Amino acid sequence: xxxxxxxxxxxxxxxxxxxxxxxxxxxxxxxxxxxxxxxxxxxxxxxxxxxxxxxxxxxxxxxxxxxxxxxxxxxxxxxxxxxxxxxxxxxxxxxxxxxxxxxxxxxxxxxxxxxxxxxxxxxxxxxxxxxxxxxxxxxxxxxxxxxxxxxxxxxxxxxxxxxxxxxxxxxxxxxxxxxxxxxxxxxxxxxxxxxxxxxxxxxxxxxxxxxxxxxxxxxxxxxxxxxxxxxxxxxxxxxxxxxxxxxxxxxxxxxxxxx
DNA sequence: ATGTCGACGAATCGTCGA
Numbered sequence: 001x002x003x004x005x006x007x008x009x010x011x012x013x014x015x016x017x018x019x020x021x022x023x024x025x026x027x028x029x030x031x032x033x034x035x036x037x038x039x040x041x042x043x044x045x046x047x048x049x050x051x052x053x054x055x056x057x058x059x060x061x062x063x064x065x066x067x068x069x070x071x072x073x074x075x076x077x078x079x080x081x082x083x084x085x086x087x088x089x090x091x092x093x094x095x096x097x098x099x100x101x102x103x104x105x106x107x108x109x110x111x112x113x114x115x116x117x118x119x120x121x122x123x124x125x126x127x128x129x130x131x132x133x134x135x136x137x138x139x140x141x142x143x144x145x146x147x148x149x150x151x152x153x154x155x156x157x158x159x160x161x162x163x164x165x166x167x168x169x170x171x172x173x174x175x176x177x178x179x180x181x182x183x184x185x186x187x188x189x190x191x192x193x194x195x196x197x198x199x200x201x202x203x204x205x206x207x208x209x210x211x212x213x214x215x216x217x218x219x220x221x222x223x224x225x226x227x228x229x230x231x232x233x234x235x236x237x238x239x240x241x242x243x244x245x246x247x248x249x250x251x252x253x254x255x256x257x258x259x
Numbered sequence: 260a261t262g263t264c265g266a267c268g269a270a271t272c273g274t275c276g277a
Contacts, residue, residue, distance in 0.1 A: 009277085010265055034277085036266070061266050062276075111277060119276095151277095205277090207262035249264075249277080 007250035031106035035064030083129035103141030107148035
C-alpha cells in the first residue's frame with residue numbers, strides 16, 4: 001500500500017500534473033495541500049474518472065486540503081476539533097485497509113512567516129491544538145498516518161543551509177520542539193526509518209534557481225503511529241514533478257507499507 | 260531588499276502570502 005503527500009500550490013493550476021502523476025504513481029491515498037480553491041470548485045469528477053474518490057476542505061485563494069483515495073473515505077473531520085480556526089488546514093478521514101481501517105490525517109501546517117510575528121504565535125497555538133487532538137485521535141485510531149506540509153525542517157540535515165538559517169522560520173527551536181512533541185505521541189518520521197541520500201529536500205524556493213542548486217528544505221512529511229511502524233517498507237521524495245513546466249515548489253513524498 | 264510564483268481586485272499592475 002502507498003500513501004503520498006503533495007503541496008500543489010493551487011490545484012487549479014496543477015490538476016493536470018496531479019492526474020498525470022497519479023497515473024504514473026497509482027498510490028492508494030494522496031494528501032493534497034494548498035488547493036487555493038473553495039469546495040464548490042473542487043474537481044471531484046476529474047479524480048473519479050481517474051479512479052479516485054476525494055474529500056476536500058478548502059477556501060478561496062489560500063490554504064485548503066484534500067484526501068484522494070482509491071477506496072471510500074469515511075468519518076471525515078475538518079480542522080482541529082475544539083480549535084476555532086478561520087483557515088482550512090486539516091482534513092482527516094478513515095480508509096479501509098487489509099489489516100484494518102487506517103486513520104488518515106492531512107495537515108497544511110501554518111507557515112508562521114517570522115519568529116515573533118502574530119503569524120508565528122498562531123503557528124504555535126495551532127501546533128498546540130493539533131498535538132492535543134492527535135493524542136486523542138491516536139487513542140481512538142491506533143493505525144494512524146499524519147501526512148502533510150509541516151512547514152518545519154525537523155533537523156539541521158533537513159535544510160540546505162542549517163547554519164545560515166539557524167533560528168529563522170521553519171528552523172526555530174520552538175518549531176522543532178513541536179515536531180518532537182508529535183513524535184513523542186508515538187509517531188515516527190517514515191522518511192528517517194531508512195537510509196536516505198544526503199541533502200534530501202521536498203521544497204525549493206522558486207527564486208534564485210533554488211531547485212537547480214538544490215537549495216531546499218525537507219518540510220513535507222509522512223508520520224506513522226506505532227502500530228504501523230513495523231510495516232513501513234520505504235519512503236521517498238519524488239523530485240520528478242519539480243522538473244515539470246510550471247511546477248509546484250514542493251515535490252511529492254511517497255510512503256510504501258504493508259497495511 | 261532581492262529573487263519567483265499564484266490569486267485577487269480592478270488593472271492592464273499592485274499587493275499579499277509563501
